[in-house]
Amino acid sequence: MDLHRDAVLWKLAGLDDEQVRRPMTPTGTNLLGLVKHLAAVEYGWFCSTFGRETEPFWFDPATEDMAAGPDETTADILAFYARARAAADASIRETDLETTGTAWDGRVVSMRWVLIHMLEDTVRHAGHMDIVRELIDGAVGRYPGVE
Numbered sequence: 527m528d529l530h531r532d533a534v535l536w537k538l539a540g541l542d543d544e545q546v547r548r549p550m551t552p553t554g555t556n557l558l559g560l561v562k563h564l565a566a567v568e569y570g571w572f573c574s575t576f577g578r579e580t581e582p583f584w585f586d587p588a589t590e591d592m593a594a595g596p597d598e599t600t601a602d603i604l605a606f607y608a609r610a611r612a613a614a615d616a617s618i619r620e621t622d623l624e625t626t627g628t629a630w631d632g633r634v635v636s637m638r639w640v641l642i643h644m645l646e647d648t649v650r651h652a653g654h655m656d657i658v659r660e661l662i663d664g665a666v667g668r669y670p671g672v673e
Contacts, residue, residue, distance in 0.1 A: 562594055
């Protein structure tokens with residue numbers, strides 16, 4: 527999973543604040559908003575689902591997780607993603623694959639299911655980020671020089 531998480535971070539590398547916030551679709555999709563979303567869902571699925579502590583969000587994850595507000599810096603969002611990854615990694619290490627928890631929507635899910643789901647979600651959004659980054663400056667691939 528770290529391979530794809532790191533690819534997400536590379537999609538922002540070398541871009542300025544305007545570029546990472548630039549809406550590139552009619553719905554406003556932008557690189558920084560996607561990172562904020564991935565941080566929120568890592569906390570939600572890996573931590574909240576299994577009764578683990580999460581940091582308090584300063585935004586409503588149901589309506590504000592796909593956009594970075596004007597008072598949120600790129601550094602703030604990247605640090606939020608790093609903390610979410612660390613918390614998720616601890617949950618993964620300390621939770622058996624067959625352990626179940628209750629998701630935000632009331633479903634009972636196992637850690638195995640959450641791992642697969644989050645891999646899907648991260649890869650899906652990394653793909654969105656591939657397209658958005660290419661539209662911004664032409665950069666393509668998982669990492670520089672790797673398509």
